[in-house]
Amino acid sequence: MMRKPVSIHTLITGSMALVISMFVIIVSSLMGIFVSKAIEDNAMSSMNEIVTQVNSNLSTYISDIIDVSDYVRELSRFSTDLAADEIKIRLESLINSRDDLVSISAFDMNGRMLVSTEPFIAEDSSSIIIERWFSRAHDGEGDFFFTGPHRSSITDDLVLSYSTIITYGDISRKPSPAVLLIDLNFNAVEELLESVRLSDTGYAYIISNDGAIIYHPYERQIIEGTRNEDLLGVSENVFGSYISTFEDRERMTIIQTVENTRWRIVGVAFMDELLEPLRIFRMTLFAVMGISLLAAFLLSRIISRVITKPLRELEMNMRDVQNGNFHVSETEGKSKEVESLSHSFQVMVDRIEDLMEEVRKTEAVKRQRELDALQAKINPHFLYNTLDSVVWMAETGNNKGVVRMVTALASLFRISIAKGHDIITLKEELSHVESYLDIQSMRYKDRFRFTIDLPSELENVPTIKLIIQPIVENSIYHGIKYLQEEGLITIKARDIGEGRIAITIRDNGVGMKQEVLDSILSEDNPHSQGNGIGLRNIDERIRLTYGSSFGLSIESEPDEGTAVTITIPHLPPIDPIVNTRLS
Numbered sequence: 001m002m003r004k005p006v007s008i009h010t011l012i013t014g015s016m017a018l019v020i021s022m023f024v025i026i027v028s029s030l031m032g033i034f035v036s037k038a039i040e041d042n043a044m045s046s047m048n049e050i051v052t053q054v055n056s057n058l059s060t061y062i063s064d065i066i067d068v069s070d071y072v073r074e075l076s077r078f079s080t081d082l083a084a085d086e087i088k089i090r091l092e093s094l095i096n097s098r099d100d101l102v103s104i105s106a107f108d109m110n111g112r113m114l115v116s117t118e119p120f121i122a123e124d125s126s127s128i129i130i131e132r133w134f135s136r137a138h139d140g141e142g143d144f145f146f147t148g149p150h151r152s153s154i155t156d157d158l159v160l161s162y163s164t165i166i167t168y169g170d171i172s173r174k175p176s177p178a179v180l181l182i183d184l185n186f187n188a189v190e191e192l193l194e195s196v197r198l199s200d201t202g203y204a205y206i207i208s209n210d211g212a213i214i215y216h217p218y219e220r221q222i223i224e225g226t227r228n229e230d231l232l233g234v235s236e237n238v239f240g241s242y243i244s245t246f247e248d249r250e251r252m253t254i255i256q257t258v259e260n261t262r263w264r265i266v267g268v269a270f271m272d273e274l275l276e277p278l279r280i281f282r283m284t285l286f287a288v289m290g291i292s293l294l295a296a297f298l299l300s301r302i303i304s305r306v307i308t309k310p311l312r313e314l315e316m317n318m319r320d321v322q323n324g325n326f327h328v329s330e331t332e333g334k335s336k337e338v339e340s341l342s343h344s345f346q347v348m349v350d351r352i353e354d355l356m357e358e359v360r361k362t363e364a365v366k367r368q369r370e371l372d373a374l375q376a377k378i379n380p381h382f383l384y385n386t387l388d389s390v391v392w393m394a395e396t397g398n399n400k401g402v403v404r405m406v407t408a409l410a411s412l413f414r415i416s417i418a419k420g421h422d423i424i425t426l427k428e429e430l431s432h433v434e435s436y437l438d439i440q441s442m443r444y445k446d447r448f449r450f451t452i453d454l455p456s457e458l459e460n461v462p463t464i465k466l467i468i469q470p471i472v473e474n475s476i477y478h479g480i481k482y483l484q485e486e487g488l489i490t491i492k493a494r495d496i497g498e499g500r501i502a503i504t505i506r507d508n509g510v511g512m513k514q515e516v517l518d519s520i521l522s523e524d525n526p527h528s529q530g531n532g533i534g535l536r537n538i539d540e541r542i543r544l545t546y547g548s549s550f551g552l553s554i555e556s557e558p559d560e561g562t563a564v565t566i567t568i569p570h571l572p573p574i575d576p577i578v579n580t581r582l583s
Contacts, residue, residue, distance in 0.1 A: 012304035013297075020296035028289045035285075036278055043274040044252070047198050048241070051254045051267035054204055057192050059259035062146075065162050065182065066260060068094065069144065072104060072180055076168040091117045102183040103154045106168050109138060109177055114168055118154045128153060137163040137179045146261050148214055152183050159183040160214070189215050199273035209262035211235050234266055243271065314342050321349055389443050405442055411435040415465070424577050426493060426501075427459040433468045433491065440476055448480045448487030458493050460573035461501060464545050467538050471505045471564045474535065479509020479562055500550075501570045506563040511556045520554060535564070542568065 071094070075087055091104045095117050105116035111125030111134065128134055133147040148160030162182040169175030189206070194217055196204040205216040211231055213219060221227035230246040234255060241254040250271040257264050272279075386409055393401040415424070415432035430452055437450045472489060480487030493503045521536050539552040546569050556562040 010304075012307060013300045016300035016303060017297045020300065021293050024289060024292045024296060028285055028292075032282065032285050035281055039278040039281060040275065043269075043277075044241070047202075047252065047254060047267060047269050047274070050196060050198055051204065051256055051265060054192055054196055054267075055256045055258055055265050058189070058206075058263075058265060061188050061192065062258065062260045065184065066144065068101070068104075069162060069164055069180060069182060072106075072182070073164075073166045076106065076166045076178070076180075077175075087115055088117065091115070100184055100188040102152065102157055102159050102185050103181075104183075105154055105181045106166065107134065107179045107181065108168075109179070114178055116154060133161040133163040133181060134179055137165055140165065146208075146214075146263065148184075149186070154181070154183060157183070157185070159185060160189070186215060193217060196267070198267050198269035200270075200276075201273065202267070202269035204265060204267045205229070206258070206263050206265050207231070207234065209264070214263060234264070238264075310342070314345065317342075317345065317349075321352075385443060386439055389439075401442060405439055408435040408438040412439070421577050422464055423462050423574070424465045425459060425574060426461045426463050426503075427454060428576055429463055429465055429468055430454055430491065430493070432465070433472055436469050437472060437489065444476075447483075448476070448489060450489040451491070453490070453492040455493065455495075458495065458501060458570075460576065462571050462574045463568050464541055467542065467566060468503065468505065470538055471535065471566075475505060475507040475509060475562065475564075479507045479511070482510050483508070495570060496567075499570050501568050503566040503568070504563055505566075506561065508561040511558045511560050511562055513558060517554055517556050521552060538566075542566070 072091065075090060095101045095104060103116060103118040105118070106114040107125075107128055108114055111128035113125075113128075129138075131153055132150070133145060136145045136147065144162060144164035146160065146162055149158055150161065151157070152159040152161070160183070162180075162184065164180050166178050166180045167175045168178035193204050193206070193215060196202075198204065203217050206214040208214055211234070213222070213229070213231075216222060216229065218227050218229075222229055228247065230244065230251075230253070233242070233244050233246065234253065237253070237255060239255055239257060241252060243250065243252050245251070252269050252271060252274065254267040254269075255264055256267075386405065390402055390405050390409075393399075393405065412432060412435040415428055415435070434452060441448065441450070468491065472491070475489055476487075480489070488508045490506045491503065492506075493501060496502045521539055535552060535554075542551045550567050550569060553565045553567070554562065555565075
C-alpha cells in the first residue's frame with residue numbers, strides 16, 4: 001500500500017519538535033540525575049553533621065561532668081584537713097551554681113554515706129550496695145560510669161547517675177576508697193536532643209551499650225506501648241548509618257558513640273521527609289520538561305508555519321486554478337526558490353487564462369449564434385396551421401376572426417424580429433406572448449383562457465426576448481391540450497427583492513411525474529419541440545446572459561398542473577423597441 005504523503009509543515013514541525021524534545025529530555029535527565037544525587041548526598045551529609053554536632057555537644061557536657069568529678073576528687077584528697085561541713089558547703093555551692101546537678105554524695109565501700117548535699121532518705125546502707133551505679137564503681141569495671149535513668153536513692157528523683165572511685169577520709173581516720181555519686185537531671189540532655197530536627201518528624205535518642213534507653217523524646221509513649229522503637233536494628237548496627245523500613249515507613253538511622261561513655265547516640269530521619277526537596281525538584285523538573293516540550297512543539301509549529309507559508313500560499317493558488325479561479329497573485333516568499341517557482345506558475349496561469357478566455361469567447365459567440373438561429377426560426381407547423389385557420393375563417397365569412405388572427409400574427413412577427421435587437425422590454429415580451437395566445441385560443445376554439453399580470457413599474461424592465469413564449473407553447477401542447485375541461489394559463493411578473501424579478505407561467509394541465517420533472521433541464525434531456533426552442537435552451541440563454549444565479553425552476557404535480565418560474569435581474573428600464581398592444 002502506498003503511504004499517504006506528509007506535508008512539509010508537518011515534517012518540519014515533527015523534526016524540530018523531535019530534536020528539541022530529545023535535547024530537553026537528555027539535558028533534563030542528566031540534570032535530574034546529578035541534582036537528585038546532590039540532594040540525597042546533601043540530606044545524608046546534613047543529617048550526619050547534625051548528629052555529629054549533637055554528639056560533640058553531648059561529649060562536651062560529659063567532659064564537664066567529669067570536670068565536676070575531678071573537682072570533687074580534689075576536695076576528697078584534702079578531706080582529712082577539711083571538716084565534713086566545709087566539704088558539704090563547697091559541694092552545695094557547686095550544686096546551686098548549676099541547674100543540671102541534683103546531688104553530690106560519697107559513700108564508703110560498705111555503702112555508708114560519708115558526705116552528701118542532700119539528706120539521706122535510705123533506711124540502711126544495704127539499699128545503696130545493691131544500686132547498679134554503686135556496684136559498677138565498687139567492682140572496678142572502669143574509671144567512671146554513667147547509669148540511668150533510675151530513681152535516685154538520695155532524692156527519689158528520676159536521675160542520670162555518674163559514679164567513680166575516689167579517695168576520702170576525715171580528721172578521725174586515714175583516707176580510704178569511696179564511691180562518688182553525682183546525680184544529674186535531664187535538663188541538659190533534653191535541651192541538646194529535643195532541638196534536634198533531622199527531618200520534619202525526625203529525632204535523636206541515647207542508649208547504653210547494652211541497648212537500654214537512656215534518653216528518648218518519646219520515652220513515655222514507648223513505656224505506655226503507644227509507640228515502638230527499632231532497638232533491634234540499632235543493636236545489629238553498632239556504628240555508622242543504614243536505611244531500613246520500620247512500621248511501614250522507610251527511615252535512615254545514624255549511630256555514633258558518645259566520647260567518654262559507652263553510650264550511643266542514635267539519629268532517626270524519615271526518607272520521605274529527607275527527600276521531600278528531591279520530590280519537589282522532580283515535580284518541578286517534570287513541569288519544566290512538560291512546559292519545555294510544549295514550548296518546543298509550539299515553537300516548531302510557528303517556525304515551520306513561517307517557513308512553509310509561501311509554499312502553502314502557492315499550493316492554495318494551485319488549488320484555486322484547479323477549481324477554475326485564475327485570478328491569483330504571485331507568492332511573496334523569503335527564498336529565491338519559492339519566488340522563482342511562484343513566478344513561473346503565475347506566467348503559466350496567465351497564459352492558460354488567456355487561452356481559456358479565447359476559447360470562452362469563441363464558444364460564447366458560437367453558442368449565441370446557435371441560439372439566435374433557433375429563436376429566428378418559426379415552427380412551420382404553427383405558421384401553416386395559423387394560415388389554414390385564416391383561410392377557413394375567410395371562407396366562412398368570419399372577417400373579424402380573420403382580422404384578429406392576422407393582426408396577432410403580424411404582432412408576433414414584429415416582436416420576434418424586434419428590429420434585430422435581442423433585448424426588449426418585459427412589456428414587449430409579454431405582448432409577444434399575448435399575440436401567440438390569441439392565435440392559439442382562436443385555433444383551439446377558446447378551449448382555454450389566459451391572464452397576464454404585469455405591474456406598471458416593471459413594464460420597461462429589459463429582458464432577452466422569446467423566453468416566455470416557448471414555455472406557454474409547452475403548456476398548451478403538453479398540458480392543456482389533453483384536458484377535457486377548460487384550460488387556464490396565468491402569467492404573473494413580480495419583484496421578489498434583492499434585485500430580482502420572477503415571472504411565473506402556471507397552467508392547470510395534466511402535469512408530470514417527478515422523474516420527468518427532474519430530467520427537463522438535465523443535459524441528457526433532448527430539447528422540447530415547441531417552436532424549436534426547448535426549455536433548456538431558455539435556461540442556457542438566461543444563464544449565459546445574466547449569470548448562473550438566474551434561470552428556470554419548475555414545479556409540477558400529476559393532474560394538478562405545472563408552474564415554471566423565470567428569474568431575471570431587475571435592471572434599469574429602457575425605451576420600448578416596438579409598439580405593443582398589452583395594456
